[in-house]
Amino acid sequence: MMFRVPAVSTSARPAVELHPAWRLPTTEDTSRHQRLDALTNGDTTTMDHTRLPPMTACHSGANTPRVACEVSVGVAVHRIRVRWTRAAHLTGVPNRVLTMHIEFFGAAQEVTGSCHILRISSGSKQRTVLLDCGMFQGRRSESREKNKRLPVPIEEIDAVILSHAHIDHAGRLPYLVARGYKGTIWATAATRDLCAIMLADSAHIQEKDAEYLARHRDEIIEPLYRMEDATRTQECMVGMPYDKWFEVTDGVRARFTEAGHILGSASVVVEVREGEQLKRLIFSGDIGRAGLPIIRDPAPPEDGADVIICESTYGNRDHESVEGARDQLARVVRDTAARGGRILIPAFAVGRTQELVYDLHELRRDGNIPEIPIYIDSPLATNATAVFAMHPEAYDQSEELVRRSPNLFDFPMVSFTRDVNESKRLNSMHGPMIIIAASGMAESGRILHHLHHGASDPRNTILIVGFQAEHTLGRRIVEQRPSLRIFGDEVPLAAEVEVLNGYSAHADRTGLLSWLRDVRRHGERDGRGTPTVYLVHGEHAAQEAFATQLRRDGFRTEIPAPGTVVPI
Numbered sequence: 392m393m394f395r396v397p398a399v400s401t402s403a404r405p406a407v408e409l410h411p412a413w414r415l416p417t418t419e420d421t422s423r424h425q426r427l428d429a430l431t432n433g434d435t436t437t438m439d440h441t442r443l444p445p446m447t448a449c450h451s452g453a454n455t456p457r458v459a460c461e462v463s464v465g466v467a468v469h470r471i472r473v474r475w476t477r478a479a480h481l482t483g484v485p486n487r488v489l490t491m492h493i494e495f496f497g498a499a500q501e502v503t504g505s506c507h508i509l510r511i512s513s514g515s516k517q518r519t520v521l522l523d524c525g526m527f528q529g530r531r532s533e534s535r536e537k538n539k540r541l542p543v544p545i546e547e548i549d550a551v552i553l554s555h556a557h558i559d560h561a562g563r564l565p566y567l568v569a570r571g572y573k574g575t576i577w578a579t580a581a582t583r584d585l586c587a588i589m590l591a592d593s594a595h596i597q598e599k600d601a602e603y604l605a606r607h608r609d610e611i612i613e614p615l616y617r618m619e620d621a622t623r624t625q626e627c628m629v630g631m632p633y634d635k636w637f638e639v640t641d642g643v644r645a646r647f648t649e650a651g652h653i654l655g656s657a658s659v660v661v662e663v664r665e666g667e668q669l670k671r672l673i674f675s676g677d678i679g680r681a682g683l684p685i686i687r688d689p690a691p692p693e694d695g696a697d698v699i700i701c702e703s704t705y706g707n708r709d710h711e712s713v714e715g716a717r718d719q720l721a722r723v724v725r726d727t728a729a730r731g732g733r734i735l736i737p738a739f740a741v742g743r744t745q746e747l748v749y750d751l752h753e754l755r756r757d758g759n760i761p762e763i764p765i766y767i768d769s770p771l772a773t774n775a776t777a778v779f780a781m782h783p784e785a786y787d788q789s790e791e792l793v794r795r796s797p798n799l800f801d802f803p804m805v806s807f808t809r810d811v812n813e814s815k816r817l818n819s820m821h822g823p824m825i826i827i828a829a830s831g832m833a834e835s836g837r838i839l840h841h842l843h844h845g846a847s848d849p850r851n852t853i854l855i856v857g858f859q860a861e862h863t864l865g866r867r868i869v870e871q872r873p874s875l876r877i878f879g880d881e882v883p884l885a886a887e888v889e890v891l892n893g894y895s896a897h898a899d900r901t902g903l904l905s906w907l908r909d910v911r912r913h914g915e916r917d918g919r920g921t922p923t924v925y926l927v928h929g930e931h932a933a934q935e936a937f938a939t940q941l942r943r944d945g946f947r948t949e950i951p952a953p954g955t956v957v958p959i
């Protein structure tokens with residue numbers, strides 16, 4: 392691809408738009424720094440394999456004007472701020488004109504690390520709002536590097552809006568706080584309470600990982616953040632009800648609507664006004680599905696929008712029905728119990744675990760599964776279940792068990808193990824049982840011990856109930872690799888592997904499309920026309936397929952790369 396670098400001269404107004412977004416080049420930029428310096432001093436230069444974002448960011452600071460370009464070399468995108476060697480006055484935008492830009496930082500052309508930067512400018516007023524600040528997951532060393540990169544300098548962030556408590560959306564909030572963030576983090580009340588336990592758990596994992604590396608590999612790494620950062624993050628969080636506008640920061644308001652994905656999950660409507668000017672953006676968060684146990688169905692925002700940032704995890708496939716998943720769960724439990732094996736279920740401690748317990752409760756009540764013990768072997772899942780119990784206001788009252796059962800998660804045969812010894816004791820026990828343990832992609836947590844112990848036994852079943860990202864152990868199980876590397880050992884994979892997509896907490900292609908059509912219909916009703924859809928939170932194949940489908944349906948659709956900046 393060939394793109395033009397804008398001409399820069401001292402006399403003419405530069406062919407770039409004024410924007411407050413800039414930051415000093417980092418050391419990784421230095422080698423390319425000079426190259427761009429030279430390029431921006433020429434009249435017009437063409438660079439191979441170089442991509443400029445739709446808007447090139449500049450800063451008009453007194454004596455140090457800079458121009459920023461984004462260069463992608465192979466798959467890596469490097470954001471480079473280049474010193475503008477000749478003084479120039481940058482007056483791109485007249486006073487009081489409202490501009491809003493989105494920079495796609497994380498979950499752009501991948502699933503994890505959800506984070507989008509909104510920059511709002513009117514007159515001399517500049518505001519920066521982050522939508523989510525999630526953890527990158529996947530290959531360890533690569534994600535460690537990515538997790539250490541701040542989306543923007545802390546002092547520029549005015550507020551953060553969080554869609555839900557999953558770690559790929561909330562996991563780096565304590566890192567912001569550790570680096571000095573003191574502003575507000577807006578979320579729903581249930582998300583705030585779930586974050587209290589999930590971020591503490593994440594801090595614990597960071598600290599343990601650092602300890603492990605120091606002990607076993609002589610590698611000294613500083614944990615991304617510590618427990619006290621997670622605790623301080625909680626102090627920044629403000630829980631808001633659904634469907635009520637709140638002021639995020641000066642001149643910017645937002646509203647949460649039910650996303651139907653996990654307890655407390657929300658889509659976010661962000662609105663900015665300046666006089667008569669109005670810009671509205673909808674961030675889908677992770678969209679769930681109608682009919683999931685316990686939680687309500689997604690309610691697409693009724694506001695209409697100029698732009699939608701939409702997840703696309705399952706943009707290329709349709710799921711089995713939720714009811715079908717419950718039947719399949721019953722079959723897997725019956726078959727494995729008949730073989731005398733264990734059912735090992737790696738599950739997100741929050742959401743999936745409670746849904747499984749709820750469904751097992753129902754299956755057992757109706758006599759559809761044998762009476763075998765069910766162990767929830769995760770202190771986080773145990774705590775999360777307590778948070779679920781605190782937020783009945785977010786339950787789906789149309790479900791029979793919700794209405795009838797005073798305690799959804801407590802019934803004979805189910806036990807919550809808290810300490811490690813209890814967990815270890817499970818390995819020496821005999822007979823069929825169900826073990827549900829985190830993490831959901833089998834990357835960490837107690838499920839690793841159970842897989843280490845049980846993956847080689849053909850009587851057992853490893854039951855996969857959620858999305859497994861590339862380069863995770865869960866993905867290797869789904870791919871049925873002949874052996875799995877766990878705690879440094881090669882463990883042969885002899886257990887049965889069953890995948891239940893019906894439990895996915897993500898909307899499938901049909902669900903996403905109907906959600907977007909609903910939002911478009913509302914927008915057309917109030918004369919906003921068809922919004923542009925930016926697809927995030929998906930792998931390449933899913934995003935491409937879904938983009939094609941959306942274009943056929945009349946949407947303007949883009950799949951932004953990390954670092955892409957677009958105006959609204």
Ligand SMILES: [Zn+2]
Pocket residue numbers: 555557560652677
């Ligand atoms: Zn999620």
Ligand SMILES: [Zn+2]
Pocket residue numbers: 502505557559560677928
């Ligand atoms: Zn997600």
